[in-house]
Amino acid sequence: MIDMKKAGEWLVGTLGLEVAGKPIGELLREHWRLPKKTVHLLFQHKEILLDGSPAAQHTRTAEGQEIRLRVCQPEPLGLEPVRGGLDLLYEDDHLLVVNKPAGLLLHPTESHHHMTLDHLVAGHFSETGTLAKVRHVHRLDQDTSGAVLYAKHALASALLDDLLRLRSIKRSYVAYVHGHPANERGTITQPIGKDRHHPARRRVTPSGEHAVTHYRVMERYRQAAKLECHLDTGRTHQIRVHLSYLGHPLIGDTLYGGKAADFNRQALHAAVLHFVHPFGGEQMKVEAPLPSDLKRLQETLAEVPRRT
CATH class of the missing domain: 3.10.290.10 (RNA-binding S4 domain)
Known part of the structure; x- marks a missing residue:
């Protein structure tokens, strides 16, 4: 490098x-x-x-x-900048990592195109004089919080896309699930495809795409557990589908069998990004702190005594 x-x-x-x-x-x-x-x-x-x-x-x-x-010629941002509110975790000449809050779409859609994380990054570029197109390298669901990687020029985008394709960008998630997995560690290898009965859902199906999720139990509560999850693949809703298939859906994830109770989103957070910097070769580890709603959920779960 x-x-x-x-x-x-x-x-x-x-x-x-x-x-x-x-x-x-x-x-x-x-x-x-x-x-x-x-x-x-x-x-x-x-x-x-x-x-x-x-x-x-x-x-x-x-x-x-x-x-x-x-490779750093001025480019249009590609969307209207929205200034303020960006939680920046890391930035240099080539890339930046942003902490996405839950409830915020990552990129514009046909029905929602005024306020997304991409718009906030465009606002940051506008404020700092970065004349570059907004390019996110990977995605998170609207109600998943945590670290998102962006490229600041076309060359960085090409290199980071290649690292992602080679599975050299490692993403670690924290998940709170109903019940207790039988094993302290495990790997779920089940193909994921669309659910023909529900356009927003995915499901485990033999005709789906190859998907691999590794998990480790971090803490056990009375009726729930805190897991660390790593992905070998990046299918839509992968962690949500696989943990539901395991019989331990995410707390708050009503789409996949979780119960909302007092928590109104899937209890999932993209906590850590690991990758080799494409310019210089440094081993990068960027952490996104646990958001306040998940901290409160964890405190609530820990307050309920476990049965002995």
Whole structure:
């Protein structure tokens, strides 16, 4: 990985020994895993410079060379900015991680297109002078809270999308469920598809897409449990469907058999993002603190004494 800094419309870095001697085109495609189309356009428009001179695909690199990529050209935000209210967990030249509150849609839909997390990120970009399109890397359900990753330029978006495809972006969730799973740890491997009887639901079905959820019991209460969940796949409603299939639906998730009681959303929070930074190679761990409603739920569950 090469540490790259933003300088106007360019990303600038210094090549290390590990990439010395490689053709620059090979370096971009295989080391950085850039899409072929992206690499072709960068060379075509002379937007790859080595020590200040335009490079060709076959130009060989050397240790200590300065590399410049013109990938931060001004772009329209793509939607109306809404300022204020953004809970920012991490930000640098290439990406940012935002803590999404429960109840807020992540991106505009046909029926809801005025106030979403994307609009708040657009507002942050507007306030900070970031002239970039709003690009979320992954999604969360409207009533799930927690960490969401955004890319700040097209190159970062391509690299982060590739990390997501390779399952190299690890997401850890905290879930509060009804009942007690039989095992302290487990893996649910069941395909998930649409429910033809209910357009908003998904279900376990042999014709569905491959889906894998790992879970670990963190705490047990009298009639509920707190789980940590990790995903190998990213199917719609995956954790909700799999935990319901296990017989332990999320508290508040009435769509999948959970009971609302005094909690009116699924008790699910995207707590931690783990990934290798695409520029520089640092091991990133970004945590989203538990929101106040889940803190209150946990306190309530812990107050009810367990039967001995």
